[in-house]
Amino acid sequence: MAKRDTIEIKPLARVEGNGGIRVEIEDNRIINVEVQILEGPRLFETLVIGKTPEEILSLVPRICAICNLSHKYASLRGLEKALDVRIPEVTDLYRHLMHHGEIIESHSLHLYMLALPDFFGYTNAVEMAVDYGEIVTKALQMKALGNKIMRAIGGRMIHGENPVLGGFGKLPDRECLLSIQTEAKDGLAFALETIEILADLEIPDHMERDTQFLCCKPPHNEYGYYGDVLITSDGKEHPAEDYQSVIEERVVSHSFAKRSSYGGRPFTVGALARVNLLGERLKGEARKAYDGLIHDRWLRNPLYNNFAQAIEQVYSLEGVIETIDRLTTLKEPETAEPNRESGVGTGAVEAPRGTLIHHYMIENGRAVAADYVTPTAMFLDDVEEFIRESGERLISTKTTVDLELQFEMIARAYDPCISCSAHLVTVEYK
Amino acid sequence: MPEYKPRVGIYGFTGCAGDQLLIIHTEDRLLDFFNAVEMRSFVMASSNPLETEIDIAFVEGSISTEEERQHIKEIRDRAGVLVAIGNCAVSGGPQAMFAKDGSFARRLKQVYGDIKFITNPVEGAPLDEVVSVDYYLPGCPISQSQAMALIARLIHGADPEEFPHPVCHECKLNENLCLLLDQKFCLGPLTLGGCHSACPNNGLPCVGCWGPNPDGNFEEQLGLLESFGIPHEDIIRRVRNFGGYKILAHIEKLSGKR
Numbered sequence: 001m002a003k004r005d006t007i008e009i010k011p012l013a014r015v016e017g018n019g020g021i022r023v024e025i026e027d028n029r030i031i032n033v034e035v036q037i038l039e040g041p042r043l044f045e046t047l048v049i050g051k052t053p054e055e056i057l058s059l060v061p062r063i064c065a066i067c068n069l070s071h072k073y074a075s076l077r078g079l080e081k082a083l084d085v086r087i088p089e090v091t092d093l094y095r096h097l098m099h100h101g102e103i104i105e106s107h108s109l110h111l112y113m114l115a116l117p118d119f120f121g122y123t124n125a126v127e128m129a130v131d132y133g134e135i136v137t138k139a140l141q142m143k144a145l146g147n148k149i150m151r152a153i154g155g156r157m158i159h160g161e162n163p164v165l166g167g168f169g170k171l172p173d174r175e176c177l178l179s180i181q182t183e184a185k186d187g188l189a190f191a192l193e194t195i196e197i198l199a200d201l202e203i204p205d206h207m208e209r210d211t212q213f214l215c216c217k218p219p220h221n222e223y224g225y226y227g228d229v230l231i232t233s234d235g236k237e238h239p240a241e242d243y244q245s246v247i248e249e250r251v252v253s254h255s256f257a258k259r260s261s262y263g264g265r266p267f268t269v270g271a272l273a274r275v276n277l278l279g280e281r282l283k284g285e286a287r288k289a290y291d292g293l294i295h296d297r298w299l300r301n302p303l304y305n306n307f308a309q310a311i312e313q314v315y316s317l318e319g320v321i322e323t324i325d326r327l328t329t330l331k332e333p334e335t336a337e338p339n340r341e342s343g344v345g346t347g348a349v350e351a352p353r354g355t356l357i358h359h360y361m362i363e364n365g366r367a368v369a370a371d372y373v374t375p376t377a378m379f380l381d382d383v384e385e386f387i388r389e390s391g392e393r394l395i396s397t398k399t400t401v402d403l404e405l406q407f408e409m410i411a412r413a414y415d416p417c418i419s420c421s422a423h424l425v426t427v428e429y430k
Numbered sequence: 431m432p433e434y435k436p437r438v439g440i441y442g443f444t445g446c447a448g449d450q451l452l453i454i455h456t457e458d459r460l461l462d463f464f465n466a467v468e469m470r471s472f473v474m475a476s477s478n479p480l481e482t483e484i485d486i487a488f489v490e491g492s493i494s495t496e497e498e499r500q501h502i503k504e505i506r507d508r509a510g511v512l513v514a515i516g517n518c519a520v521s522g523g524p525q526a527m528f529a530k531d532g533s534f535a536r537r538l539k540q541v542y543g544d545i546k547f548i549t550n551p552v553e554g555a556p557l558d559e560v561v562s563v564d565y566y567l568p569g570c571p572i573s574q575s576q577a578m579a580l581i582a583r584l585i586h587g588a589d590p591e592e593f594p595h596p597v598c599h600e601c602k603l604n605e606n607l608c609l610l611l612d613q614k615f616c617l618g619p620l621t622l623g624g625c626h627s628a629c630p631n632n633g634l635p636c637v638g639c640w641g642p643n644p645d646g647n648f649e650e651q652l653g654l655l656e657s658f659g660i661p662h663e664d665i666i667r668r669v670r671n672f673g674g675y676k677i678l679a680h681i682e683k684l685s686g687k688r
Contacts, residue, residue: 011473011479013473013474013478014474014475014476014477015474016447016451016474017442018442036548038497038549039443039494040443040444040492040493040494040498040552040554041538041541041542041551042523042524042554043534043537043538045541047524047527047528050667051671055637055668058671059524059671062446062448062639063446064446065447065448065452068446109454113454114475123476123477123478124475124477125475126460126461126465126475127476137458140457140458140460141457143455143457144455155628155632155634156625157455157571158451158455158571159446159448159570161628161629161632161634161637168632169632169633170631170633251543252545253546253548254548256542256551
């Protein structure tokens with residue numbers, strides 16, 4: 001008789017949204033791994049059909065609260081291409097500031113509140129605060145800074161309507177920008193301290209295997225969170241509008257998120273992909289942090305995503321300081337107007353947890369087709385493969401470690417956003 | 431005698447998780463909140479939930495699968511007080527903008543094909559379509575000050591106070607120029623307030639994201655917007671973007687009159 005066993009982790013805690021992990025074991029072999037996405041489908045791509053760009057821009061951030069401004073930004077980039085809206089450079093700078101804010105908010109939430117309790121042996125950050133009060137307090141300040149930036153540029157902490165087609169409703173005044181800059185300078189010390197804390201952590205290797213990476217390639221020689229080209233770890237570059245032939249999608253019954261592969265194999269997106277692919281472009285303190293932490297194992301071990309987020313936290317704080325230096329010398333931009341009412345556009349940005357694509361077809365000022373590809377839907381296959389590898393390895397060594405916790409840590413390291421992922425769909429109205 | 435702390439559960443169904451995130455975003459007050467109650471379940475923030483009898487359940491999100499229907503009933507059975515937090519739980523959210531028009535099955539098939547899922551998807555519906563709800567905390571997302579006031583009242587055993595004012599009420603207090611005077615498509619008069627008129631403060635019209643204010647004069651507002659030259663069907667389409675199930679009563683009343 002074959003000995004069968006099933007590990008069910010449901011709900012998967014400390015992630016955004018409703019998901020679970022199911023691992024089936026038979027005769028000490030892993031026979032099935034499912035990362036289940038149980039949050040219901042909202043069919044967002046069908047909700048925006050027939051809508052104006054203004055309506056679309058207020059609807060799409062609601063796909064996900066944590067990365068609401070990434071959705072806004074990707075949507076703006078797609079719609080502005082479709083309608084030939086040419087924004088001035090300073091508008092882009094304000095958008096970069098906004099995006100840095102979201103990266104700081106999301107990474108600090110994930111790194112300190114959701115991931116770190118596992119490494120220190122607590123069930124949540126509030127319990128962790130009993131012994132690591134200073135870290136938790138400073139982490140909350142870091143997150144508050146991210147929120148402050150999102151509120152200043154987005155118009156509200158979550159789902160702000162301030163970024164509009166071609167510009168903004170209202171921009172923060174000089175005083176507000178300078179207070180953000182001061183807080184970013186203060187936060188940088190803690191971000192660097194975090195790098196040191198992480199450098200001392202021992203990272204398990206039981207899940208290590210080769211994988212592939214994908215991210216946006218910024219249109220300049222620096223690090224960044226946007227681009228019109230996707231780069232992959234095989235050295236290839238792909239125009240963002242070809243995303244459908246690069247990212248192959250399929251539907252599975254255990255998940256309301258579609259699944260993705262590149263060249264027939266799973267891939268990773270997010271901070272780890274970006275740092276692995278673009279890390280050599282980092283400068284300043286972020287570069288020092290990168291040089292101090294980077295290791296071959298980063299190519300094979302998803303737990304290093306937490307480290308990559310810590311590096312990006314440094315990069316974004318420096319980015320905030322530098323961007324505000326520039327903004328305070330520049331005049332506020334005018335809102336740019338569309339030059340046409342019909343067109344097709346693909347907008348790609350890097351959400352905190354990975355590449356996010358919004359694609360639109362607009363006819364006479366209304367959407368006739370829309371497609372969203374979210375990072376969590378891209379990396380779910382890779383999460384399953386790492387859990388399988390880990391399970392095989394740990395079972396064969398007859399380990400006494402808590403398998404469930406190890407599996408959860410792998411999934412959590414990706415910072416999955418289940419709300420986002422349950423909408424990876426394509427709709428074409430002919 | 432040890433102080434009695436109310437047992438609390440915070441649950442997320444289908445939505446963007448923004449209302450739970452907003453509670454997490456209360457930063458320093460989050461620690462106070464955790465200390466003032468016995469947090470039995472808050473899966474987004476903590477492992478090892480205890481799914482037992484609780485005094486207060488805060489529930490975000492719409493009910494969008496068969497499994498979620500069963501789960502909310504099970505929470506209702508063991509919760510003393512159940513609070514719907516956020517537009518998706520209160521009205522159904524954007525995913526309920528085509529509520530009851532019969533298009534869900536077609537749209538689902540368009541997106542996922544003929545696959546059978548481990549739990550059957552259903553069209554997004556507010557909590558009160560499935561269970562009884564004791565209090566509503568609207569918002570997209572909820573407001574921190576309203577959330578903290580409601581939480582403080584409930585954990586002290588008092589009734590939360592309603593905020594039955596439209597966005598216009600706060601917009602006037604903020605001394606904004608009325609966007610309707612510029613013939614902008616603003617839904618402030620019809621929309622539940624509490625957001626401190628976040629969008630008009632930036633010169634942008636209200637999109638109605640908190641859902642309808644029950645006292646809103648829908649017919650009057652419709653006439654006003656039509657007088658700007660905005661077609662009737664555009665207005666109805668836009669009020670439904672965030673109006674979910676709760677706007678349907680307004681629309682039905684209107685068609686009865688016309």
